[in-house]
Amino acid sequence: xxxxxxxxxxxRRVARVVLLDPRxxxxxxxxxxxxxxxxxxxxxxxxxxxxxxxxxxxxxRELAEETGITEVDLGPVLWLRTxxxxxxxxxxxxxxxxxxxxxxxxxxxxxxxxxxxxxSVTGLRWWTSAELSSAxxxxxxxxxxxxxxxxxxxxPPSTPVVLAPEIV
Numbered sequence: 001x002x003x004x005x006x007x008x009x010x011x012r013r014v015a016r017v018v019l020l021d022p023r024x025x026x027x028x029x030x031x032x033x034x035x036x037x038x039x040x041x042x043x044x045x046x047x048x049x050x051x052x053x054x055x056x057x058x059x060x061r062e063l064a065e066e067t068g069i070t071e072v073d074l075g076p077v078l079w080l081r082t083x084x085x086x087x088x089x090x091x092x093x094x095x096x097x098x099x100x101x102x103x104x105x106x107x108x109x110x111x112x113x114x115x116x117x118x119x120s121v122t123g124l125r126w127w128t129s130a131e132l133s134s135a136x137x138x139x140x141x142x143x144x145x146x147x148x149x150x151x152x153x154x155x156p157p158s159t160p161v162v163l164a165p166e167i168v
Contacts, residue, residue, distance in 0.1 A: 011093050013048065013049040013095055014046060014047060015049060015055040015058040015062065016044045017059050017072075017100075017101040018098050018101065019045065019069065019102075021103060021104070027044075027126055028139070029042065029066060029067075029121055029123070034120045042138070042140070045067055046062045046066075055099075056099070059101070065110070065111070069108060070105070071104065074099055074101050075099065076156050079097075079160055080095075080098075082096070083140075083167070085168040087120075100151070133145040
């Protein structure tokens with residue numbers, strides 16, 4: 001036994017967006033466990049692929065629903081990650097693709113949140129790389145501050161970087 005739990009069944013296919021504004025700030029959402037608001041974290045916009053849509057289509061749809069931002073230049077996949085975490089009374093096992101997104105539209109207006117998101121998301125915030133590096137709050141994916149710094153310094157990778165699995 002390797003010490004890491006195996007993923008049972010199919011992984012939920014997820015598309016996330018590392019959305020940067022003209023000042024290279026990244027947009028993150030603030031969420032919490034519905035049953036325990038003190039258990040909170042920041043994360044990138046995105047969510048599950050629905051029906052026959054592509055990951056790109058899912059990324060843009062989720063971004064529009066969760067942030068109201070629709071003027072996006074969707075770039076390449078930056079990172080790939082599998083993760084497993086408890087949330088709202090169940091375990092979520094996910095295969096996540098993180099797309100680079102660029103926008104000049106910095107005003108947010110989340111209008112398409114699901115019922116679960118309305119119970120667990122408290123807002124959105126644009127973060128500079130320096131703010132993210134000095135943050136004491138929990139941020140997903142872990143090591144996002146370093147990943148963002150590398151992205152800003154070196155540009156997107158030529159092929160997606162596979163991040164270490166995260167099991168919470």
